[in-house]
Amino acid sequence: xxxxxxxxxFLSASVGDRVTITxxxxxxxxxxxxxxxxxxxxxxxxxxxxxxxxxSGVPSRFxxxxxxxxxxxxxxxxxxxxxxxxxCQQLNSFFTFGGGxxxxxx
Amino acid sequence: EEQLVESGGGLVQPGGSLRLSCxxxxxxxxxxxxxxxxxxxxxxxxxxxRSKSDGSTSDHADSVKGRxxxxxxxxxKTLYLxxxxxxxxxxGVYYCARWGRxxxxxxxxxxGTTVTVTS
Numbered sequence: 001x002x003x004x005x006x007x008x009x010f011l012s013a014s015v016g017d018r019v020t021i022t023x024x025x026x027x028x029x030x031x032x033x034x035x036x037x038x039x040x041x042x043x044x045x046x047x048x049x050x051x052x053x054x055x056s057g058v059p060s061r062f063x064x065x066x067x068x069x070x071x072x073x074x075x076x077x078x079x080x081x082x083x084x085x086x087x088c089q090q091l092n093s094f095f096t097f098g099g100g101x102x103x104x105x106x
Numbered sequence: 107e108e109q110l111v112e113s114g115g116g117l118v119q120p121g122g123s124l125r126l127s128c129x130x131x132x133x134x135x136x137x138x139x140x141x142x143x144x145x146x147x148x149x150x151x152x153x154x155x156r157s158k159s160d161g162s163t164s165d166h167a168d169s170v171k172g173r174x175x176x177x178x179x180x181x182x183k184t185l186y187l188x189x190x191x192x193x194x195x196x197x198g199v200y201y202c203a204r205w206g207r208x209x210x211x212x213x214x215x216x217x218g219t220t221v222t223v224t225s
Binding site: 087095 | 141143150151152153156165167168201203206209210211212213215216217218
């Protein structure tokens with residue numbers, strides 16, 4: 001099974017900060033990676049798929065990068081509505097989610 | 107509006123059974139692969155199962171294989187998850203979600219239904 005490790009698990013930041021979350025896969029996943037945002041009491045929301053491609057309607061301050069085993073989600077300028085938990089998901093071999101990164105207000 | 111609405115969650119004893127339903131509206135269910143995802147309260151997400159668009163193929167996570175069965179009724183626009191031999195560790199919020207045809211990810215999610223397995 002492919003394992004995904006997200007870091008950090010918790011992040012404290014201010015509005016306007018640039019934030020980067022890392023997702024490491026236990027083996028190469030050919031860029032078959034998606035990122036989701038989840039707010040308390042709500043279902044996850046798809047942000048990025050194919051490691052880089054922004055889902056329709058997602059603000060351009062979100063971007064995805066990386067390849068094979070190491071991927072990043074970057075928020076270029078954190079907005080109040082971005083405080084949430086973020087998950088990566090691999091779809092190279094069935095489906096696995098990372099443990100999540102909670103982004104809180106400093 | 108494309109929407110998924112889950113139902114069927116509840117309180118059940120270990121060893122018991124539940125059947126979750128997920129009603130789709132605003133899109134053609136038979137055109138999409140569909141998934142179930144579980145979330146333990148305060149914890150992360152775990153993929154549970156998926157069903158091919160025509161229902162001919164399905165896959166289940168190892169931890170639920172042989173106990174849970176995903177199925178669908180495309181005519182009635184409904185996805186199901188039959189859960190048997192439930193365990194305490196099956197407790198959580200169960201989401202149904204649609205796999206995108208353009209977006210390679212889960213692009214539409216329901217609001218979730220809560221399953222609590224306790225004696």
